[in-house]
Amino acid sequence: MTRPAAVRFAAPDAEALATLEGRIAVLAEPGARLDQTARRLNRLTRGAVERAVASPGFAKLKRGEAMTLAWPAGVSAEAVEVVNLPPRPTVAEARKAGGTLGRAAKGAALTVIGANRRLLHELAFGAALRGYAFDAHKSTRGEDNGDSPAAITLWSAKHEEAEAAFAPRAAVAEGVFFTRDLVNEPANILTTTEFADRLVALSDLGLKVEVLEEDALEKLGMGSLLSVGQGSASPSKVVVMEWSGGDRDAAPLALCGKGVVFDTGGISLKPAQGMEEMTMDMGGAGVVAGVMKALALRKAKANVVGLVGLVENMPSGTATRPGDVVKSMKGDTIEVINTDAEGRLVLADVMWYAQERFKPAGMIDLATLTGAMIVALGNERAGLFSNDDTLCGALEKAAEAEGEGAWRLPMGDAYDELLKSDIADIKNVGGRAAGSITAAQFLGRFVKEDTPWVHIDIAGVARQSKDLPLSPKGATGWGVMALDRLVADRFEG
Template sequence: MAELRALSFLPVDTDALTTVPGRIAVFITPDLKLSAGARRLNRLTKGALARATASEAWDKLAEGKVMSLNWPAGLEADAVDLVKLSRRPSHSLARKVGAALAVAAGASAMTVLVEGTNRAEEIALGVALRGYGFDDHKTTKADAFGPATFMCAKPEEAAAAAAPRIAVAEGVHFTRDLVNEPANVLTTTEFVTRLEALRDLGVEVDVLEEAALAKLGMGALLCVGQGSDSPSKVVIMRWTGGAKGDAPLALIGKGVVFDTGGISLKPAAGMEDMTMDMGGAGVVAGVMHALAKRNAKANVVGMVGLVENMPSGNAVRPGDVVTSMKGDTIEVVNTDAEGRLVLCDVMWHAQEAEKPAAMIDLATLTGACIIALGHENAAVFSNNDPLVGAFLKAAEAEDEGAWRMPLGQAYDDMLKSPVADMKNVGGRPAGSITAAQFLKRFVKDDMPWIHLDIAGVAHVKSDLDLSPKGATGWGVRALDRLVADMFEKSE
């Protein structure tokens, strides 16, 4: 499992700069006024910093970008990274600067002089988020990340401000680890084991096995996994950091540990990527991890449906009719539209058993979402303007792309079935919208609800500013911020 780069916050010690290993990062403001640490580095390197910042290349350097002085004379460090940055950068820019420094450092130790520059906690978050690698299944392991030391004028204050942000980074890493795992490792049973480990952080974890799911009437969820040898399960995670009796926020995640498409078999090309089809459940788990680590003053319940969608003699067939926990019947037109069958039963159980104040579901649900929004934004659907407005604000603050999509009766009508109360697909047009309309049928009239289709953002093929290619952990930061903004009560 990936571990966070070790982070520490210490007072500024200019004398120690001569002997620190790895790389030293220093921030240069647009007025070129050097901080005490920068002046010390400039003297030790015989004016190298002054020459660099007087150059034409520095003038052309955009704010937040890095100029590296490699193998500087007078220092034991391998490089000095000069960052053009104002004293009060935006939170977003500070995170990206931290990530850029983490990339430059690689496995090396890094010392960051943040004297005179605010947002130390966001710079640290960027370092933590980008310093991630997943090599559990490689025989040759990458070198462990070296420590990051932040030299600050007020290290205690900086450390206190960074602590909840680093807790969120740990939740992001937890999600990435889950999403990056191959399906032969992360079976439904192994997934449960990893979620049960959250008990060590104070999260209450309950597991519903197939017999209990059948007794509850979860025919939609159970039909998805009936072709697999891996048993279907529902895991309920409760964090009760808020006032006793306050209704929780419910987070619901699709946890299809592998999706072949079932009898409606997917094409072979690209099927290996379907190890990430449990991304929604992974995000819910990461949020619960983050809330517990930072001791959030809120009540939140996370519920995930864990299944594997496989073809076999026992698999659900196109044309079968199943009965949901709600009691509605569903014609399964396409067995590859399985995520909504999992979610609808878990969503109904969440409303019946937990009586939440609001409900948000997450799923790598539709390829249509990727066609519409690419890998830049998750698709957001909601029946409640204040709730979705707060979420979109939180997502923007955390640099997690999200775009609201429409709902409407015309889309709902596309789900009409001649043999059941509804069918599970509405055809190729507006595929992500009709999927959301299907889920909306399982939302009670008075329940504020958001559906997040994260098919395009949960796993990517190339590096991003704050994450390497592979699992991104998208949504952990935005949902944590939403909890803080809307559901958390200060003491």
């Protein structure tokens, strides 16, 4: 499915500069002397590189941005990208530069010189992330059509060190790509069964994968989850993925994801405009899947279990109606006021099952849960809600380190008043006011008192309608990097 840029490292070969095809990128800094390989390229291009670096326009570029020299004389390359990057960039600057190159490499090979830089592996990581393209359903797939990524080669005297440092980042990139593929996939392709099959395939990486079908879910009492999918021909499922890389007796971190493969809103039908984007309503499950793949690929020394509830929310003669009362696995009864507030019904049972079965050291759920989250934070940050300052603080720190925006919002007993039902233990919506908070409060009813828990509402960040520095338009894979870092920082070693 994925067409990520192929990234490799190699020793500098100045003699090959004149005949390189595609594009050449030079890492340089305003006012600084070019390195030996870059000086060779400068001579071949009759001083064009040096003039570019000395120009006022280059000095005005932000770090990580590039100036393009099209069809330079003296070389076969179609362009030279002169990138503003100091010898000791920050992680964000290195990734941004990589993203610039990943975007420039679309449809052509690209060779990066002057790459004796600190954090070269982070530059390569940025290039890989931005070099992604989802073209599984294009008739021109595989053709050199300017949209497909190509190989990026980074020349460095310390190429072996850079390649070794890049290996775990490459594993994380594969996890991000897996998430993006799942979120970008149309719902007629990514049914609940197809989704489950793709997760079962991860067992080849060493994950233990189990699929719970509807009969098993009924026996477990997951009436809340099953109520969401009962109007669809696609069977509801729960998939459990276990990675046991830590101490045998260590309690795992549990990651729970909302996997609504398509959300019409059910009987509380959504407006037609924009409904096509509801293929991404399984974004939380997609992130969980991507994290589990990354952890397996890099052989993480931690115990992590990922659980996803896969359903399709459709209107039909068998669909749940507004006003129905359903019973959760926990035993709480829920009055369904709005069938379009379905994600919390899925997660309630998945989270309770995760705690009952695995007794986790902590639990994090992810969901494209509320439109109110987009109203509150736009498309820049995910919303965090938690009952545990330590776990939430560690997640905030990890998200900041990975450049994935997140912001913690409040919770409190007063919001529970909005969820009181006249005929059941709780209702599934609390009105327009504080919509994201009342959704978190609902989920909090299904968290045991001794379980550290964070809820992440990714409604605004799972998919973007514009290109970003490290991802093209469409699915972003937000959360894979932050959760992988959280595992590395808090649950490994």
